[in-house]
Amino acid sequence: MAAYEAGYGPLPLIWWFTDADGDLDVTTHEAYMATGTVVTDWDCVPASGDSDPVERVLALLDWYGSGSGRCSGYPVHEGVPGELLGRVPIADLIAALADPRAEERHDAGAVRHLVGWKTRPRQRRDVAGLPEPLRDRLLAHARRSGDSDKQGRAERWLAPPRA
Incomplete structure (x- = not known):
């Protein structure tokens, strides 16, 4: 599991990407890979x-x-x-x-x-x-x-x- 998370990020985040609809998963994953964070700022x-x-x-x-x-x-x-x-x-x-x-x-x-x-x-x-x-x-x-x-x-x- 640690190797998976090292390559792809925390598992819950990966589940979020795979559950997201449409292009949202791709966009969010690209943003995460570029910044290391998921945008949750109001x-x-x-x-x-x-x-x-x-x-x-x-x-x-x-x-x-x-x-x-x-x-x-x-x-x-x-x-x-x-x-x-x-x-x-x-x-x-x-x-x-x-x-x-x-x-x-x-x-x-x-x-x-x-x-x-x-x-x-x-x-x-x-x-x-x-x-x-x-x-x-x-x-x-x-x-x-x-x-x-x-x-x-x-x-x-x-x-x-x-x-």
Whole structure:
């Protein structure tokens, strides 16, 4: 195994490359071979050439919502936008979801991110601080998803406490 890793890099990274879709695996592997690192810096995420935080968050939410949609047991490469979203201040996430450009696909990414397992350093506080209309909207999205795991997680994280 050490010889394999010496020639090709850490095994989890290799699995990520082989699981990635399309040209992403080739591009990422070339970048890794050139730099020795996988880009996970929030500031490096392309945002259509714009540095608008709302647009950047919407791009990440769209990316995260476009994968399998599962909150667990998903391909390794689908975790990348989730890792980046975990670094986004919750105020920026809320602002992006309140933006008129936010659509169902962004809600899909937000639900997956906010109700997933240990997705944010202060997840409990962040989710508790969501405005009630946004919580209701995301909960409704999860209920329509047809994914019983996501529905259960959303009920635990987003539904109002029962009296």
